[in-house]
Amino acid sequence: MTAQNDKQIDKRISSMLSSVNQDTNEPDKQFLEELREQSTAEFLAHSTDSNQPEKTIPIPKWRIIMKSPIAKLAAAALVIAAVIGISRLGDSTVAWAKVAQLMENFPAHVHKQSRIVTCDGKKIDHMSSDNVLTHFLPGVGYREDMYDRQGNIMMRIYGLLPRKTSITVIPILRQYKIEMLSDDQLSAFNMGLPRIVECIKSGDYKELGRKVIDGTETEGIEFTNPFLVIHTGYPIRFDELLFKIWVDVKTSFPVYMEVEATSTDKFLTVWTGGKPLNIKAVMYDFQWYEDIDPKELEPDIPDDFVLMADEADGYDEEKAILGLKAFAEVTQGFYPNNLNMPYVLIDGANAILKRLGDNAWVGEQKDQAEELWRHVICCKSTCLFYDELLRQDKDAVYFGDTVTAKDADAVLMLWKISDDQYRVVFGNLTTKEISAAQLAELEGAFSKE
């Protein structure tokens, strides 16, 4: 490609882009004046309280879920099942085998939860919440949204179960965290509901009789099973546990659950210096589905949120390059389009599906998919390293959207190490220190490719 052609491309792109300037609206001055007042008020309202998080009301989200075709289908199935329940059960005593069967047939659910966690009689605020909304689709994932009393979102935890990954988004800090789940944690998540079903089927429970809860006539049972695992964002193991489940006598679907437990699970006691915790939780407003749209469980992380580093994470240059190498192994030579971790996860997940097919996470290739996913997660070091370069104002630039492993001599990433010197990572992941003039030469050569 000649320099002449280069100019022509420049001209062509210029004329194409110019087209977007036609048919546009000049700024609406009156609207912008009104918005100035409105946004200023919003700014001041959020500046007076530094802890004011983004306000998200759970109910509209629920409406969005119901708009999805799969959820509608599932809701229809729920209604059909409920009608069957009415015709078969009438006013008779609840058949608990039927309850277990319904929970197996409609394992996906959404419910609200309120929990109080105490240690030595004192409430632990950051573990307690009056308002938690949980979406759970066994084998696929979960999403737990914690709200404060005003309906502000405090924290959102996503579990991508086949990918053994947990993502915690903390709007108040505008940060997010990504962790791999251990096999134990994973099995705990997947075993929560089946263990409840097992307990019901075993018949080893105490009947509690009937009671009206929120206007619904219910019948309950209670059982103790310290091995029961309830997913509370993280799978917590309990030392002692009393579990009560209340089902609608007309439909046989569970509508209310109560838990009283003590735990010395290290995940919790790390906050209490090893002291045991007491947990009281109620789960209510259950909606049971055969299936829910998995898209509801996909992480949504705003672009400007910052990835949090764990102590175990390293993000020096060497690890950053290893992260790129690992990612390119998954994608067979392509690097992440950009070094924003949520995008890396999406690109990585798509690459795995492309490589192993739609059944990558459930079929025989599951182990291989997991291994490839671990490679994708390695790129976290690269993202953290790049973030650090930006933080230190090192004039860092990354070109993963146009450079692949085949572009051996093309600049993939660069950052300033002194006034005239740059550190450069090439497409083949070799590194070099070069001057600004040499860099301009390299870039010129690349743009003519």
Add this chain to the structure above:
Amino acid sequence: MDKSTEREIAQGLQQGDRQAWLRLYEAYAEPVWRNISRLVGNDSAAVADIVQETFLAAARSARNFRPDRGTLWVWLWTIARRQVALYYRKQKHQIVLSQARQWWTSLDGEKFDWMDAKADMPPDVLESQELVVLVRLALSELPGDYQTLLLAKYIDNQSAERIAGRIGCSEVAVRSKLARARKAFRKAFKKTSSSTLNA
């Protein structure tokens, strides 16, 4: 916006200073509107909605603005770009996009040679509304810094120095990024226009 003004506003935002917010708003409300309008078109209600969502979201998070993550413009445009992407995800736009893609497929000629400037693009193609739709879609899929660079360079005719100031990098990096942005735009346009075949 020069560096010291940028610093003052950033500090003010972190302290909840009303004047800092107003300075930011006065400096960027119209440029944000213009760029959104270029990406969305003449649907003034949609442009107003996106501008409003952008500034309200910015107002809510301004106190947490971190200068080390980029300039005020980069931060603001990151929010705006997300709103534009949400707009394009809405179902009703798919019909218009699908029609534009069909139009592109039906054109005779070596279309990608036009993109690579190996052949002339007919004037009626260059002036067509369908091309505008496809260019907007391709642009909307680019990273925020590439959008800023391409719009600033090719529509606002800004100098490399001025662009460097807006996005907070050196002129060397601007030139380098521009070459990438052009390449990324061509790639995005080819992808969005040729996906007709799969549509």
